[in-house]
Amino acid sequence: MMGSIRLPLHDPLAVIGLGIYLFFIFMAVFAPYIATHDPNEILFTSEFALAADLTPGTEGYILGTTTLGRDIFSQIVWGARSALLIGLTAAFMVALIGSIVGIVAGYFGGWVDTVLMRLADVAFGIPFLPFVIVLAAFLEPSIWNVVIAMALVLWRDTGRVIRSQTLTLRNRVYVEAARVSGSSDLKIILRHIAPNVLPLSFLYGSIAIGWAILTEASISFLGFGDPDSISWGYMLQDAFASQALSKGSYYWFVPPGFLIILIVSAGFFISRGYEQILFPKLDR
Amino acid sequence: MTEPLLSLKDLSIAYKVGAHDTIAVEGATFDVQPGSIVGLVGESGCGKTTLARSLTRVLAANARIAGGEAVFCGQDIVALSERAMNGLRWREIAFIPQSAMNSLDPVYTVGSQLAEVLTRRGGMARAAARKRSEELFEWVGIETNRLGDYPHQFSGGMRQRVAIALALALDPKLIIADEPVTALDVIVQRQILDQLRELKERLGISVILVTHDISVVAYVCDRVVVMYAGRVVETGPMAATLTAPAHPYTMGLRNAFPDLAGAAGELTPIEGSPPDLANPPAGCRFAPRCPFAEARCRTDAPELLPYEGDHLAACHRIAEAEALRARAVASETWEIPA
Amino acid sequence: MRDTQDPPLIKLEAAELHFPVGGILAQLQGRSTVVKAVDGVTFELHRGESVGLLGESGCGKTSTGRMLVRLDKATGGRVEFDGEDISALSGDALKRFRSRVQLIFQNPFEALNPRFTIRDVLAEPLENARIPKAEHEDRILRAMALVKLGDATQFMDRYPHQLSGGQLQRIVMARALILEPEFVVADEPVSMLDVSVRAGVLNVFRDVRAKTGITAIYISHDLALVRYVCERTIVMYLGRIVEDGPTEDIVANPLHPYTQALVAAVPVPHPDQSHEPLPIGRGAPDPRNPPSGCTFRDRCPRAFDRCAVEAPGPTRIQNRIVHCHLHAPET
Numbered sequence: 001m002m003g004s005i006r007l008p009l010h011d012p013l014a015v016i017g018l019g020i021y022l023f024f025i026f027m028a029v030f031a032p033y034i035a036t037h038d039p040n041e042i043l044f045t046s047e048f049a050l051a052a053d054l055t056p057g058t059e060g061y062i063l064g065t066t067t068l069g070r071d072i073f074s075q076i077v078w079g080a081r082s083a084l085l086i087g088l089t090a091a092f093m094v095a096l097i098g099s100i101v102g103i104v105a106g107y108f109g110g111w112v113d114t115v116l117m118r119l120a121d122v123a124f125g126i127p128f129l130p131f132v133i134v135l136a137a138f139l140e141p142s143i144w145n146v147v148i149a150m151a152l153v154l155w156r157d158t159g160r161v162i163r164s165q166t167l168t169l170r171n172r173v174y175v176e177a178a179r180v181s182g183s184s185d186l187k188i189i190l191r192h193i194a195p196n197v198l199p200l201s202f203l204y205g206s207i208a209i210g211w212a213i214l215t216e217a218s219i220s221f222l223g224f225g226d227p228d229s230i231s232w233g234y235m236l237q238d239a240f241a242s243q244a245l246s247k248g249s250y251y252w253f254v255p256p257g258f259l260i261i262l263i264v265s266a267g268f269f270i271s272r273g274y275e276q277i278l279f280p281k282l283d284r
Numbered sequence: 285m286t287e288p289l290l291s292l293k294d295l296s297i298a299y300k301v302g303a304h305d306t307i308a309v310e311g312a313t314f315d316v317q318p319g320s321i322v323g324l325v326g327e328s329g330c331g332k333t334t335l336a337r338s339l340t341r342v343l344a345a346n347a348r349i350a351g352g353e354a355v356f357c358g359q360d361i362v363a364l365s366e367r368a369m370n371g372l373r374w375r376e377i378a379f380i381p382q383s384a385m386n387s388l389d390p391v392y393t394v395g396s397q398l399a400e401v402l403t404r405r406g407g408m409a410r411a412a413a414r415k416r417s418e419e420l421f422e423w424v425g426i427e428t429n430r431l432g433d434y435p436h437q438f439s440g441g442m443r444q445r446v447a448i449a450l451a452l453a454l455d456p457k458l459i460i461a462d463e464p465v466t467a468l469d470v471i472v473q474r475q476i477l478d479q480l481r482e483l484k485e486r487l488g489i490s491v492i493l494v495t496h497d498i499s500v501v502a503y504v505c506d507r508v509v510v511m512y513a514g515r516v517v518e519t520g521p522m523a524a525t526l527t528a529p530a531h532p533y534t535m536g537l538r539n540a541f542p543d544l545a546g547a548a549g550e551l552t553p554i555e556g557s558p559p560d561l562a563n564p565p566a567g568c569r570f571a572p573r574c575p576f577a578e579a580r581c582r583t584d585a586p587e588l589l590p591y592e593g594d595h596l597a598a599c600h601r602i603a604e605a606e607a608l609r610a611r612a613v614a615s616e617t618w619e620i621p622a
Numbered sequence: 623m624r625d626t627q628d629p630p631l632i633k634l635e636a637a638e639l640h641f642p643v644g645g646i647l648a649q650l651q652g653r654s655t656v657v658k659a660v661d662g663v664t665f666e667l668h669r670g671e672s673v674g675l676l677g678e679s680g681c682g683k684t685s686t687g688r689m690l691v692r693l694d695k696a697t698g699g700r701v702e703f704d705g706e707d708i709s710a711l712s713g714d715a716l717k718r719f720r721s722r723v724q725l726i727f728q729n730p731f732e733a734l735n736p737r738f739t740i741r742d743v744l745a746e747p748l749e750n751a752r753i754p755k756a757e758h759e760d761r762i763l764r765a766m767a768l769v770k771l772g773d774a775t776q777f778m779d780r781y782p783h784q785l786s787g788g789q790l791q792r793i794v795m796a797r798a799l800i801l802e803p804e805f806v807v808a809d810e811p812v813s814m815l816d817v818s819v820r821a822g823v824l825n826v827f828r829d830v831r832a833k834t835g836i837t838a839i840y841i842s843h844d845l846a847l848v849r850y851v852c853e854r855t856i857v858m859y860l861g862r863i864v865e866d867g868p869t870e871d872i873v874a875n876p877l878h879p880y881t882q883a884l885v886a887a888v889p890v891p892h893p894d895q896s897h898e899p900l901p902i903g904r905g906a907p908d909p910r911n912p913p914s915g916c917t918f919r920d921r922c923p924r925a926f927d928r929c930a931v932e933a934p935g936p937t938r939i940q941n942r943i944v945h946c947h948l949h950a951p952e953t
Contacts, residue, residue: 173732180691181797182720182750191746192735327816425904439908440679469678469843474887474900481897496817499889503897523893538891540821542846544873545890551850553822557786 008273017269024263027080035074036062039230042069056251064251067242075230076255082231083213083263086147090212093151095205098158099197105159106166107189117163123156132215133224142226146219150212158204162197169193199278206271210264217260232256288315289457289490290339294352295362297331297338301346306562308334310514311352313588316458316507319488321480323501323522325537326511327558335511336460336494340379341369357457374405378456382463384447388435394446395431401453420449423486424479441472448479452487462494477504498537502526510534513558513569516588520595530597530605533570535612552615568600575617576601576608631704631805631837632667632690638698639685643910657909659685661861662699664936669804672831672838674848674869676884677858680909683841684728686858687807690839691725692716703805721751724798726808730790730815734782740793741778747801765800768833769793769826788819792826799830805837812847827851845888849873857881860907860917862933867942877944879922916947924948 008014027034037043043051045059051069054061063072105116135149136142169175169192178188217233219225225234239245239253297309309331316322326332338349339361354361356377361369373379381387389397395417402413418428424445435443444464451459461480465473480491481504493505501508501522508525510518510533518531529535539552556573559565565572571581581600588598591605601608611617639660660682667673675683688694689701692708701708703723711719727733734743744762753761766774769792782790791811798806808827812820828851831838842848848855849869857865857878865878876882883902889895903921915932919925926947934945 173727173729174735176693177725177727177733177794177797178735178746180693180720180725181747181801182717183746184750187750195737327818470845470887470889471678471883471900471902474889475904477889478897478899497889498817499891502891502893503889503895526891526893537817540817541891542844542850543890543892544846544849544885544888545892545895551821551824553820553825554818555822557788557819 014273017266020266037071087209097155101159102162106163203274210267323505378451530591630666633702636699674852682861
């Protein structure tokens with residue numbers, strides 16, 4: 001019964017993905033020790049001038065500083081925290097809401113199914129990015145509101161897929177057998193249905209990690225992000241606004257961009273592993 | 285005896301599973317005479333379906349014919365080029381699957397599927413193909429106005445008739461039918477079997493009928509080939525083989541079948557289950573389940589030898605067959621052998 | 623049809639199971655129809671009886687079985703178990719019913735959760751019936767002994783895919799019997815098994831009956847098998863009963879034209895047998911569009927005018943009930 005929550009360690013790419021996550025988790029947890037400066041602190045050079053636009057290496061700033069005199073390396077390190085926070089909570093909420101909705105709709109069917117799936121249809125009709133921006137702006141721009149806004153929309157895919165999986169499971173002979181032997185609906189769901197849909201939740205959850213991080217980056221880049229927390233998207237926006245590109249300050253916008261790509265890809269690598277657990281026949 | 289239509293000699297088929305080969309069929313030897321129905325009987329996994337399919341050379345990707353020959357009308361099917369084999373399929377050797385639904389394309393009418401076979405493979409003109417289709421439908425007992433229907437509009441039995449019509453399309457000499465009536469209800473099953481028998485008599489074709497049901501064999505077959513765990517254990521004329529089996533496995537099968545015509549007697553199972561073909565026992569493969577097994581049965585594999593005329597069996601105690609038969613009737617005999 | 627004074631354990635009165643076909647759109651447009659899987663079935667079963675439910679696929683025998691164990695709720699009529707209408711059961715009453723009535727499934731390869739060990743499988747009904755955990759081991763071993771799974775300890779911690787079909791079907795039977803139910807429905811329990819192991823499972827079924835006196839319904843399309851395990855047989859055709867009586871009488875002298883065709887069609891394992899054409903028309907029953915009156919009349923060789931207008935009611939002939947105008951008293 002534990003097979004459903006195992007990690008996809010058989011797939012080399014998934015192992016790489018997990019490795020990347022471990023790296024980022026380490027970075028996020030020990031951010032205060034790894035970072036050389038406070039990421040929000042405005043720094044000054046030894047000559048008491050603003051430490052603006054310093055190139056990597058000067059005065060001990062590993063990746064240099066921003067136009068406002070903040071340490072880029074420290075921002076990168078702290079950025080891992082918000083990235084993981086957003087990615088994992090969004091993924092968790094998406095997987096949780098989607099699984100509950102999908103299992104309930106698929107298992108009980110009837111009007112419950114109709115109501116929940118029409119709600120999913122409504123969610124499908126919402127333009128994702130504008131909705132998140134409006135909601136985040138409306139509620140006040142904070143990381144949590146961004147996560148809530150994403151969870152409110154992204155459960156639809158998970159819910160749909162888990163519902164269809166539940167529909168096929170519900171009619172399995174062994175599920176009927178459990179009913180005849182007197183198992184309650186809750187017991188059947190927990191023991192016979194959930195273990196078979198959990199890998200699907202994880203698959204959609206790991207896809208949602210990437211989506212959430214990308215979305216947060218987009219929102220921050222567009223300037224609707226949380227001004228108090230440093231994220232890689234915010235860094236890109238800062239660099240863009242300070243015309244880092246024309247100044248040739250690659251050290252400023254390449255690292256956060258690269259890390260976004262890296263963490264999003266890692267999420268997809270892991271989901272590939274879950275895909276192989278779920279659909280072994282896809283393997284060529 | 286006339287020249288056989290098909291003659292198998294020591295035919296073996298292997299599956300590659302992981303690193304090594306599993307022999308699914310080992311040294312199969314039997315003949316099919318023109319205008320006869322041969323029943324290929326055995327339990328699931330005994331190799332009967334694999335053997336039947338190998339005669340059209342349509343096998344799973346990991347299976348291959350590992351040795352022996354299958355001479356059909358003077359040419360060895362095993363040695364034939366893929367191109368020559370393709371010429372043989374359907375025109376000379378046709379196939380009826382267990383479930384016709386799998387062989388019919390749901391988006392075309394059965395008439396257009398028949399017409400396609402007749403024009404593409406048979407080289408017929410459209411008008412001639414139309415006439416032939418009607419004739420085929422009449423043969424298998426379907427009204428010709430149903431040519432325009434789609435597969436899903438037919439019942440299971442009717443679909444099986446369509447599959448027979450498709451198999452007959454190009455006037456084959458041999459039809460291989462893989463459990464063609466297993467999925468059908470008894471009444472429809474009987475009607476399809478009557479149809480097969482009538483076609484055999486009218487067209488003089490031969491049929492290899494793969495089945496697990498010795499009642500089906502008793503109803504339509506002229507000869508029977510009994511397989512167990514990849515080997516032919518007994519072969520002979522149907523009546524002689526079923527009334528006086530020479531192999532203990534066939535005796536056991538007979539006991540395990542309920543018989544509506546006789547009294548409601550005892551049913552006797554054969555204890556145990558067939559061996560794993562990846563790791564078969566030495567000697568006779570039936571020995572672990574056989575109540576008559578002796579020491580040599582567990583070490584030496586028996587050869588297929590004549591029992592009476594062209595009734596052959598692969599059993600070391602073939603000479604005592606009559607005495608064994610008498611003992612095999614009692615159900616105590618079949619209680620788990622020590 | 624014993625004449626006993628005891629009240630029947632099972633009683634079906636004009637029981638119906640109708641399924642709507644077509645989607646919501648069809649229902650809104652009034653185009654929807656119903657498939658009458660079970661269409662007015664009436665019979666009684668007394669304690670200790672074993673009855674075969676015989677018919678072709680689509681005749682409603684499996685649906686009747688599912689209704690009897692309440693996997694499906696009757697859409698009309700009454701289904702009674704021990705004097706209670708089972709459609710009305712819920713909550714604790716339903717739970718009690720579940721421990722008294724069991725179903726043996728047709729396909730043992732699908733009836734067991736592949737993630738469960740045999741021990742898990744057999745423990746599930748015990749947990750549901752709140753049997754103390756300390757008794758589980760003992761109950762499981764007893765159930766496995768009842769179905770003659772020799773060395774039970776050797777199977778307990780295996781998974782279904784490690785067992786053969788015959789062993790799996792015995793486990794399925796053990797699960798059905800572990801709570802010592804009073805009534806069991808067996809839905810073609812050997813149709814997925816190989817011939818050589820079939821007889822073993824059937825013998826277990828017979829022995830369990832002899833030992834426990836359980837009331838049983840055996841669903842099958844094969845009269846030869848039904849005859850082996852049931853003294854009484856009910857023959858169904860397109861959702862209705864056509865004939866009901868002692869199995870031996872039905873085999874020796876079927877009264878309904880459909881039963882006659884069915885008996886004639888059963889293949890026997892002998893070389894010498896009749897090859898007469900069946901006394902039945904070609905074609906197949908269509909549950910979506912059954913003929914008016916007697917649903918068998920389009921295939922019946924002896925149908926006459928009355929068959930098209932009136933569905934035949936039950937006629938009692940000695941210890942048998944036949945639904946056929948040929949046997950009906952003149953009205």
